[in-house]
Every structure is written in structure tokens, then in C-alpha cells.
Amino acid sequence: MKNAIKNKILISALLHDIGKFIYRALEPEFQKNYRHQELGREWAKKVGLSEEIITAIERHHRLRKDDKKYEKLSLDSFEGPTHISNLIKLIDFSDNTSSGMERGDGEDESGHFRVDAGLQPIFSNISLGEELTGMQPSLVWEAKNIKDRPYAVEADKELGKYSFFYKNQWKMFEEEFRTIAEYLDEERLLLLLQKYTMQIPEYTRVIGGQLPDTSLYHHLKTTAAIAWCSYRYITEEKLHDENKWYNEDLEKLIYSDKEERFLLVAGDLSGIQSFIYTLTSDDALKTVKGRSFYLELLMETAVQRLVEELNLCYSSVIYNSGGGFYLLAPNTKTVIETLEKEKRWINDKLHKEFGLTLYLALSFRPLNAFDLKDPEGKLQEVWGQLKEDLGKEKGQKWNYLLTEKYDVLFKPQKEIRKECIICGQPVEGEGDRCLSCIKMIELGRKLAESSELYQLKRESAKNAEADIEVLERHYSFTEPENKNDIEKVFLLKDLWKVSKDFKTKNFPAAGYVSQKEFNELADQATGFKKLGILRMDVDHLGAIFSRGLKNKATFARLSDLSERFNLYFKYYLPRMLEERVEAPLTHNTKRKENAVNLIYSGGDDLFLVGTWDSALDVAWLIYSDFKKYTGYHSDLSLSAGYVVADEKWAFYRIADAAGDEERKAKDNGRDSISIFGQPLKWNRINVLKEERESETLKDVLSVISQGLEFKDRRAFIKIFSKNFIHKLQQLIEMWNESKKREENYWIFPQIYYLFAREIESVSERNNRSAVSFYKQLFSMILKEPVLEELMGPALLITDYLVRGGESE
Known part of the structure; x- marks a missing residue:
């Protein structure tokens, strides 16, 4: 009975507003005759849903008694x-709680009807200042399915596209729904709804000129989470008897919005940096991708375990990426006790496997329905408080070991005779690599070759061959011969493939690999055979979630916001790197691929290793693409650190x-990148978007590139000499070393003299293009901001490009 009522609640909640999807697909002449409840009811009957679900879809609103369809x-x-x-x-209570203030003062009483309105990006509501500033409200997501990677664009550009888009999406949804109707459950339906309703607005009214900004998918998902948590709280804490659900009118209990019936649960994995990056260079590139993926699988498995042990639903998973997660749970004694027990169990497993390296911090705080739906509620405040709670716990991690397992923590260690050449951990037996690193290397290798990962059923794990074990769950990259051994399929590449045979979950691996070996990667560099390392993350992320949405911080919006960030780093970015091979800074038009390896990308940050020149160009590609994705919002930016490194450096260095x-x-005010030790906005x-304020590094390099020709991973000098570059570099360094600018203007005559000699030399040979080159570069260098900030990096990049090349 328990599973039956759970499934009916979840399916009812996930489909309660399906009529809104159908409504958008209708021809205009039919729209005025039907309400979304009626459309949903008729469709639910057609596909054979149960009486309870059909009725919930039909009657989940209160109407006035004078309404003709009351x-x-x-x-x-x-x-x-x-x-x-x-x-x-x-369902009515959960629908209203999920919607919160998303529909203004009432969907049916304010604004004007726009069935073909596009979905405004959630980023439009973010402001880190006192007032709502940043992105203009006239932006919408492109009229594309989520798998086709829609970006934020000006609404005028999408006029007329959404009507056809909605019709087409509904047609495809219906076709795929039929394939799983007989096997319908929450997980299959969630994936299908994400695929087809994540770009559909939740409501159809444009209120005060403001386009709808909450997707139907996130509204349905949060409605399901709220419904199941409410049912659990009412039956366990108030009724103490599930049978009363069937024979008592529970209206007062259901609609109570001041009781703290919910828990917002947050988890954060400590030790990620040490686990991934504390490696030597030998085989580091092979093992680090495996380690990064292992941590993602660890967090996925931990969340799945919590969902199962706490009897939650997968709609309750608000966010899970980047080593952290948020869940919505019922505020019951059983849940609280189980949370503490599960935290201990998971950390005991981590300690046994990895010593003190990895620790899962877990915290929770209570909320009521008012907090979830009202601008005066404390949802954003609690979100931020949980971040603080997790930080404090991570500062005191493993405290329980001191009192409960003192002998385990401080027992004499075995003599270490040999250390792993990759991670430095003890090696038992033959060989020079520890068992963990061997597993991680194999995991990284198989990951690069696989499109799916199979989670095996617990009872089948002993018989089926597994590639990796995580928290007593077993996974295989090879499909088992016996299909009954499969619990779930994780989709690594084709992310929205719904199956009647298995439960499927999109699990993008953020995969982009140019070369597996460090030395071979460095050999692909133009000129200087060195690596480029790039780390980037979203600025002010904590503030964005804790106060960025101002009075629009509803549960659905926070869920949407977190998922949009994660999708960009996990899904958009790797595919962008495959498709956009550009060299905006080095101007190497002969490059055929982005020679970088995406070590990690997810949540809100990334780490990649590539050739020094590709990594530099890719830094701008990622920044510009992220800004485009977010509608060029002034409060959403990335900060990055870039270094050039030798392939023999230890990976942790x-x-x-x-x-x-x-x-x-x-420290440069964010929205910056630091290259060669110099931070630049x-x-x-x-x-x-052609918003030029002054000369840029690209402008300087564009002029210099006129004197270069790229061939066979080398830049050959056509106009100037290496000696000219080196002399100019010396003058730039002298300028920047001086603290007192007024005492250093004597450098300008030396710069003038250097250029005059070069111009005189090329003029004698009647080389007009060379004369033009030197004059353009000289006019740039006379501007102090260029001289002070840009010319040094530009000359160093040029120096690196021409290493190994020869002057013609």
C-alpha cells in the first residue's frame, strides 16, 4: 500500500498541470473553450491513468461558486x-506552495494572456545590489529543446517561434510517453518532463510586462516534492496512522502553512582538492579524470542512498553537483534520526576507504510552507545558513572518531616500505602504484570510451562483473548479459534517453579529452612546448543563492537556478569546446581542435589542462559563452587563474x-582572469557584443599577429625579429618596475628609437606592410594602459608562439 500511495501522489503532482502543456499546443480557436484541468483530464483518460490521478488533474483548483464550471x-x-x-x-496545497509568488497576485486575475510567450531565463531575477538590476526583462530562452542547448536571447528574435515549438514539443512528448506508460514511475516521468517541459513556462499570463520565468518542469517537480513531504509529515507526525488518510477529511492539516513540516537538507564533501589534485605528474592525467568522476559518482550514490533510506522521492533532490547537494525532506523524527545514522555510516565507509581525506558534512534546518512560497519567508536565509553550518562542521570533521574510535584513529601504522608514484599513498605488494590509483586509471580509461554506466541490483552484484564499487553499490560500463541485473542506467552522453526497460538518469561526464598523456599534450603546443592550466568558477555564488533572487526566492526558482548552472558546466561547455575551435588571442587560424583536457566541470567551476596556447584561447571562449548563456547579466561572471607549466611538474604544483x-x-574585484601573474578584467x-571601452589584449595581439605565419604547430616571424621582441620586453619590464611613473618617462624615447630603427630598416626595402605594422604597434604602445597592462602579456605570448620557429 505504501508504494502505491506514494506513486499516486507523485504521478498526480508531476502531471497535475500537464493541461498547460497541451493548451499551448492547441490551435487558437480551441483554446478559449477549454481550461487546462479539462485538457489534462481528457489526456489522462486517453493514456489510461488511474481514477485518483485523473481526478487530481481535473480538480486541483478551487473555483468560485459562480464559475460556470464549478x-x-x-x-x-x-x-x-x-x-x-x-x-x-x-495537490492543490503543494501546487500553491510551489508556485509561491511566481504568478503575481493571481494567474487568472491579472496581466494579459500570452499562450505563445517564451520562458524568461531565471537569471533575469538576480541582483546583488539593493534593486533588481542586471539583465533586461526582454530576454527569453531560445525556442529549443533542452538537449539542443538553448541560450538567452532577445525576445524579439524569438517572436513567432514559440507557437510552433510548443506544438512540436507536445507531439514528441506524447509519442515518448506512450512508450513508458505501462512502466510509469517517478524517475522515468521526471526525465521525460525535464526533456520536454524545462523550456515551457509554468503559467500563461504576462504580468506587468514581466514574462513568465519559472519552467513548467521545475514547478511540477517541486510540487511533487512538497506533496510527498507533506503526506509523510501529516501521516507520521500528526495522524500516526496511514489508514486515517482513507477515512478522515484532513483539510485543516493539509493546508496548515505555519507548521515546520519540511527540512532543507544540505551536504558538502570535504577533501575534494586533496583527493583530486595531490598527485605527482606520472600518470596524473590518467588518474585525475577517474578521480573526478569517482567523486561525482560518490555524491550521486550518497544522495540515492539518502533518498532510499529516508523514503524520499527523486523530486526532492533540488541540486546535486560540485561536491554538494540540497534535498527537501519531511520534518519527522524518523527522518532526523536516519539522517544522523546515514551521515555516520557514509563517513565510516569513506574513512575505511580513504582515511581522513574525504568527509561528508551534512546539515539541515526546518522550514514551513510559508517559507517556501512567500517573499517574507526565510528560504534564502536558511539556504545561506546551511552553507555556514556545513563550513563549521567541515572545520570539526572526524570529531566523533576521537571519542568513539580513538584506537582506530591513533593505532600504530604499518611500516611504509613503498609509496605510490602517483598519489604517495602506501603500496602493498608488487608494483609502484597503489590499488586506488590503478582503479582510478582504469575508471578514467573506460569513462572516455563509454556512453552509459550500469548500476547493478544489490542482489546481482556478486554474480555480475562490476568496474567500480561506491558505498556498497556496484557499477559497470559494460551492459550485463542478464538485463534483470540492472537497477538503473546512467546516461553519460545521450542524456535524455527514456527507456521502458530500465530507469535512466542523465549523468553528464563533462567529457572533453584531447590527449591522455601530459608530454604528448605539451607536444601539441604552438611554439613553446608547455602546458596551460586553467581554473575558473562563478563569482559570488553564495550571495547569488542566499540573497540574489530578492523577493522572488521561491523553491522552484532556486531549483531552476542551480540546475541551469550545473547544466552549463556539465553539458553546454564540453559540447561548445567540441564545436568552437577558435583562437581569439593567439590568432592561430590553423588550429584544428581545442587541445585541452577538461579534468572537471560541474556545479559552478572547472579545471582544465591543455597546451599553453589552447588553454589561453579557451579561457576567453568559456567566459564569452557563459556570458551569452546568462544573457550578459552584469551580476553573473567568472573569475579565472591561468598558468604555464612544465609537463614534469607534480600535478599538485x-x-x-x-x-x-x-x-x-x-582579489581584482572578480570578473577577471590572472595570466602570467597579472590580474586583468x-x-x-x-x-x-562589440561593447568596446578601450584597447584590449586581443587588439594588441591582432596587430602583432600580422607579423606571424602559422605552420605545423609553429609561428614563423614574417616582419619583426626575436631581438626586437626581447628588447621591447625589457623596456616594458623597466616601465612596470618603477613605482614613480613621472621618473620613468625617459623610457618613451628608447621605445621611439627602437621603433624608428625598425621602420627605417623596412622603409629602405620598400616594405609598406611592415611600416604599417610598426606604426600600428607604436601608436598602441604610446597609451599608458596598453603599456602598463597589455603589452607585457602580449609580448610574452608572442615570445612563446615563436619558440622553435625561424624568421623568414
Whole structure:
């Protein structure tokens, strides 16, 4: 019975507003005759859903008694079984709580009707100042399915596209729904809804000129989470008997919005940096991708375990990426006790496997329905408080070991005879690599070759061959011969493939690999055979979630916001790197691929290793693409650290050096990149949307590139000499070393003399293009901002490009 009622609640909640999707697909002449409840009801009957679900879809709103469709559609006019009446009220309450203030003061009473309106990006509501500033409200997501990677664009550009888009999406949804109708459950339906309703607005009214900004998918998902948590709280904490659900009218209990019936649960994995980056260079590139993926699988498995052990639903998973997660749970004694027990169990497993390296911090705080739906509620405040709670716990991690397992923590260690050449951990037996690193190397290799990962059923794990074990769950990259051994399929590449045979979940691996070996990667560099290391993350992320949405911080919006960030780093970015091979800074038009390896990308940050020149160009590609994705919002930016490194450096040195540069960028007021030890605002690197303020690094390099020709991973000098570059570099260094600018203007005559000699030399040979080249470069260098900030990096990049090349 428990599973049956759970499934009915979840399917009812996930499909309660399916009529809104259908409504958008109707021809205009039919739209005025039907309400979304009626459309949903008829479709639910057609596909064979149960009476309870059909009724919940039909009657999940209260109508006025003078409404002509009151008897047929209103919740209050229902005279059927008590348990169905309670279900309808539960869906109504959860729908209203999920919607919060998303529809203004009432969808049916304000604004004007726009069935073909596009979905405004959630980023439009973000403001880190006192007032709502940043992105203009006239932006919408492109009229594309989520798998086709829609970006934020001006609404005028999408006029006329959404009507056809909605019709087409509904047609495809119906076709795919039929394939799983017989096997319908929450996980299959969630994936299908994400695929087809993540770009569909939740409501159809444009209120005060403001386009709808909440997707139907996130509204349905949060409604389901709220409904199941509410049911659990009412039956366990108030009724103490599930049978009362079937024979008592529970309206007062259901609609109570001041009781703290919910828990917002947050988890954060400590030790990620040490686990991934504390490696030597030998085979580091092979193992680090495996380690990064392992941590993602660890967090996925931990969340799945919590969902199962706490009897939650997958709609309750608000966010899970970047080593952290948020869940919505019922505030019951059983849940609280189980949370503490599960935290201990998971950390005991981590300690046994990895010593003190990895620790899962877990915290929770209570919320009521008012907090979830109202601008005066404390949802954003609690979100931020949980971040603080997790930080404090991570500062005191493993405390329980001191009192409960003192002997385990401080028992004499075995003599270490041999250390792993990759991670430095003890090696038992033959060989020079520890068992963990061997597993991680194999994991990284198989990951690069696979499109799916199979989670095996617990009872089948002993018989089926597994590639990896995580928290007593077993996974295989090879499909088992016996299909009954499969619990779930994780989709690594084709992310929205719904199956009637298995439960499927999109699990993008953020995969982009150019070369597996460090030395071979360095050999692909243009000129200087060195690596480029890049670390980037979203600025002010904590503030964005804790106060960025101002009075629009509803549960659905926070869920949407977190998922959009994660999708960009996990899904958009790797595919962008595959498609956009550009050299905006080095101007190497002969490059055929982005020679970088994406080590990690997810949540809100990334780490990549590539050739020094590709990594530099890719830094701008990522920044400009992220800004485009977010509608060029002024409060949404990235900071980055970039370093050039030798392939023989220990991996932890590479990671630390890039991290130091990233901190310099943050200290520069954010929205910056630090290259060669010098932090620069991104608008000093290049321009976005032709919004030019002054010369950029790209402008300087564009002039210099006129004197270069690229062949066979080399840049050959056509006009100037290496000696000219080196002399100019010396003068730039002398200028920047002086603290007193007024005492250093004597450098300008030397610069003039250097250029005059070069111009005289090329003039004698009647080389007009060379004369033009020197004059353009000289006019740039006379501007102090260029001289002080840009010319040094530009000359160093040029020096690196021509290493190994020869002057013609």
C-alpha cells in the first residue's frame, strides 16, 4: 500500500498541470473553450491513468461558486471517496506552495494572456545590489529543446517561434510517453518532463510586462516534492496512522502553512582538492579524470542512498553537483534520526576507504510552507545558513572518531616500505602504484570510451562483473548479459534517453579529452612546448543563492537556478569546446581542435589542462559563452587563474599554481582572469557584443599577429625579429618596475628609437606592410594602459608562439 500511495501522489503532482502543456499546443480557436484541468483530464483518460490521478488533474483548483464550471472542476464540489478528496487537496496545497509568488497576485486575475510567450531565463531575477538590476526583462530562452542547448536571447528574435515549438514539443512528448506508460514511475516521468517541459513556462499570463520565468518542469517537480513531504509529515507526525488518510477529511492539516513540516537538507564533501589534485605528474592525467568522476559518482550514490533510506522521492533532490547537494525532506523524527545514522555510516565507509581525506558534512534546518512560497519567508536565509553550518562542521570533521574510535584513529601504522608514484599513498605488494590509483586509471580509461554506466541490483552484484564499487553499490560500463541485473542506467552522453526497460538518469561526464598523456599534450603546443592550466568558477555564488533572487526566492526558482548552472558546466561547455575551435588571442587560424583536457566541470567551476596556447584561447571562449548563456547579466561572471607549466611538474604544483592565480583574479574585484601573474578584467582581454571601452589584449595581439605565419604547430616571424621582441620586453619590464611613473618617462624615447630603427630598416626595402605594422604597434604602445597592462602579456605570448620557429 505504501508504494502505491506514494506513486499516486507523485504521478498526480508531476502531471497535475500537464493541461498547460497541451493548451499551448492547441490551435487558437480551441483554446478559449477549454481550461487546462479539462485538457489534462481528457489526456489522462486517453493514456489510461488511474481514477485518483485523473481526478487530481481535473480538480486541483478551487473555483468560485459562480464559475460556470464549478461543479465539474472545483475541488470543493467533489463528492467522491475521502482518500481522493485528500489527494486533491494535497495537490492543490503543494501546487500553491510551489508556485509561491511566481504568478503575481493571481494567474487568472491579472496581466494579459500570452499562450505563445517564451520562458524568461531565471537569471533575469538576480541582483546583488539593493534593486533588481542586471539583465533586461526582454530576454527569453531560445525556442529549443533542452538537449539542443538553448541560450538567452532577445525576445524579439524569438517572436513567432514559440507557437510552433510548443506544438512540436507536445507531439514528441506524447509519442515518448506512450512508450513508458505501462512502466510509469517517478524517475522515468521526471526525465521525460525535464526533456520536454524545462523550456515551457509554468503559467500563461504576462504580468506587468514581466514574462513568465519559472519552467513548467521545475514547478511540477517541486510540487511533487512538497506533496510527498507533506503526506509523510501529516501521516507520521500528526495522524500516526496511514489508514486515517482513507477515512478522515484532513483539510485543516493539509493546508496548515505555519507548521515546520519540511527540512532543507544540505551536504558538502570535504577533501575534494586533496583527493583530486595531490598527485605527482606520472600518470596524473590518467588518474585525475577517474578521480573526478569517482567523486561525482560518490555524491550521486550518497544522495540515492539518502533518498532510499529516508523514503524520499527523486523530486526532492533540488541540486546535486560540485561536491554538494540540497534535498527537501519531511520534518519527522524518523527522518532526523536516519539522517544522523546515514551521515555516520557514509563517513565510516569513506574513512575505511580513504582515511581522513574525504568527509561528508551534512546539515539541515526546518522550514514551513510559508517559507517556501512567500517573499517574507526565510528560504534564502536558511539556504545561506546551511552553507555556514556545513563550513563549521567541515572545520570539526572526524570529531566523533576521537571519542568513539580513538584506537582506530591513533593505532600504530604499518611500516611504509613503498609509496605510490602517483598519489604517495602506501603500496602493498608488487608494483609502484597503489590499488586506488590503478582503479582510478582504469575508471578514467573506460569513462572516455563509454556512453552509459550500469548500476547493478544489490542482489546481482556478486554474480555480475562490476568496474567500480561506491558505498556498497556496484557499477559497470559494460551492459550485463542478464538485463534483470540492472537497477538503473546512467546516461553519460545521450542524456535524455527514456527507456521502458530500465530507469535512466542523465549523468553528464563533462567529457572533453584531447590527449591522455601530459608530454604528448605539451607536444601539441604552438611554439613553446608547455602546458596551460586553467581554473575558473562563478563569482559570488553564495550571495547569488542566499540573497540574489530578492523577493522572488521561491523553491522552484532556486531549483531552476542551480540546475541551469550545473547544466552549463556539465553539458553546454564540453559540447561548445567540441564545436568552437577558435583562437581569439593567439590568432592561430590553423588550429584544428581545442587541445585541452577538461579534468572537471560541474556545479559552478572547472579545471582544465591543455597546451599553453589552447588553454589561453579557451579561457576567453568559456567566459564569452557563459556570458551569452546568462544573457550578459552584469551580476553573473567568472573569475579565472591561468598558468604555464612544465609537463614534469607534480600535478599538485600545477593545481596550486592555477589556484593562486584564480585568487588573484578574485582579489581584482572578480570578473577577471590572472595570466602570467597579472590580474586583468575580462574587458581588458576582449570585448563582448562589440561593447568596446578601450584597447584590449586581443587588439594588441591582432596587430602583432600580422607579423606571424602559422605552420605545423609553429609561428614563423614574417616582419619583426626575436631581438626586437626581447628588447621591447625589457623596456616594458623597466616601465612596470618603477613605482614613480613621472621618473620613468625617459623610457618613451628608447621605445621611439627602437621603433624608428625598425621602420627605417623596412622603409629602405620598400616594405609598406611592415611600416604599417610598426606604426600600428607604436601608436598602441604610446597609451599608458596598453603599456602598463597589455603589452607585457602580449609580448610574452608572442615570445612563446615563436619558440622553435625561424624568421623568414
